[in-house]
Amino acid sequence: MTASSPNAARLPRWVVALAVVGSLFVILPVVAMALRVDWPQFIPLITSESATAALLLSLRTSLTATALCVLVGVPMALVLARTSFRGQRLLRSLVLLPLVLPPVVGGIALLYTFGRRGLLGGSLSALGVEIAFTTTAVVLSQAFVALPFLVLSLEGALRTVGTRYEAVGATLGAGRWTVLRRITLPLVLPALVSGAVLSFARALGEFGATLTFAGSLQGTTRTLPLEVYLQRETDPDAAVALSFILVLVAVAVVGVAHRVRPLGDLAPRAASREAARP
């Protein structure tokens, strides 16, 4: 992108100037942090016992939370995109609530649901299941905040793809499950992948809900973001090094989410225009 490109030339200069300011606002802090990393000590810092424990816990819980999101998020997106029922708009808004809710509030909500004295906590306790302040609580916190990303991205893709291919499949004799398995899901696979990647990233970065609902026990509930926050007090160098790992993961996620595009040949008309041979 150069200033001489025709699109940039048509924009008022102050718009471009503000865009530059905005971009610097995002990029500069990352650069500042990278400059602050104690590179010679980088490997020892991120391989300390507490750091390794946090990193492994984060990976484990985030992957589990992502799997959980896919398991329930795909059906949710399908129901929202392919059916219509009373209260659907309301349900859609509520499902997206964790997206805008402060995570701490989400954590408190989860505590009053699954905690010992919560809505379901009593029954769960009776069954001998304790959730609050366990690794399960970490996974639930992460899934709670990450679910909307998957549902949102998949529902949009399902609506874009439309029902025409599914209708064709049905007239060719395919049952509902076959249509879902062989047509609908393959068509939205790119969106499913990018939605899952975004969910994973959100789960990995989860802090507020986890701290409130799961606490901060090393090896059990102290995930990477909690470790970073904790180390900041005692060992700023370790905090910066671990932060940098999260930055790397974020960059990778953005790369993957951008690379995965909807199937390029979803528009048969475009193909027919470019090659009109019989």
Added chain:
Amino acid sequence: MSLTFTATLADRGFDVAFDLAPGETLAVLGPNGAGKSTLLGLLAGLLAPTAGRAELDGTVLFDVGPDRRTLTEPRHRGVSLLAQEALLFPHLTALENVAFGPRSRGVDRGTARATALSWLDRVGAADLAGRRPGHLSGGQAQRVAVARALAADPSLLLLDEPLSALDVTVAPALRTLLRDVLVDRSAIIVTHDPLDAFLLADRVLILDGGTVVESGATASVLTRPVTAFGAHLAGLNLVPGVRTADGFASADGWTVPLTDTAPEDMSLAHSAPENSSLAHSAPEGASLALAVRPGLVTVSRSDTTTQGTACRAAEVDDVEHRGDLVRLHAGGLAADVAPSDVVALGIVPGSRLFLAFRHEDASIYPL
């Protein structure tokens, strides 16, 4: 009957009934919003009627009434749909697309593949088997779509303007292919193009405003239209009139004598002589229609009424350029004239001139 169909769909003002004989191809024509897509949707099971019943080879497609509601799922109907766009599944190869139908019906992988290959071969697309739809041209994709629809072995094939999205250079080859595969196959083709109806269909159904306004054998509907839309499709002028003592007379002043030998009827292809004798034997005052091709209507600055010619003065309403011809609309008739004549006669909208056609060029039949 292969198919019997009666359905109403209240909120779309749709109310249509027809039958289809085994192996027969029916063309459904009509202006936009006439109910053509509704008809296909009801048959394919993508829409449910408010009331009605349809049965295909003994399978009830739907049976909806005040006290009953049977709606067979699309996949159990034996009805395949070929749409304007090929709608090939973009994530599957051409071969996998064609094998989809057989696979969905529980045919094993190897057999489905063999069936798919033979259908691809039949439509002349065997060499495209391994390609994804994104790498097919519009014509190629539509060929594969034809193979896919037929590989599902439907009892009834629905075609929704299958040629309209194709390049004009590709459409004729595909039309030939369709003509080939539709022989002895029960099919319903929705089209805008009377050529499709002529080449592909045994019978024609013309819909307007959700109801059937004309139906019958293709040749008779398209050479003896009884509605303005039918005439428009057939490219004919339709002049409604009545039987008089001398022959035919329209309200706007056209008169054509009807003689015993009725030679006036022989000029149009496919015309059935019995119709003109029907017009001849119609009682005085009975409604008649006169059909004449725009190309056979001549224009001049002076009255050219002679023996055997009908002529009338009219004011030009509209002048329309159509390739190498100019179509004039005057006095309720369309006339195709050479551009040089338009210049020579100085024709502009509002001009007064004389329109004429020979009696023998007009087809007259009871409405």
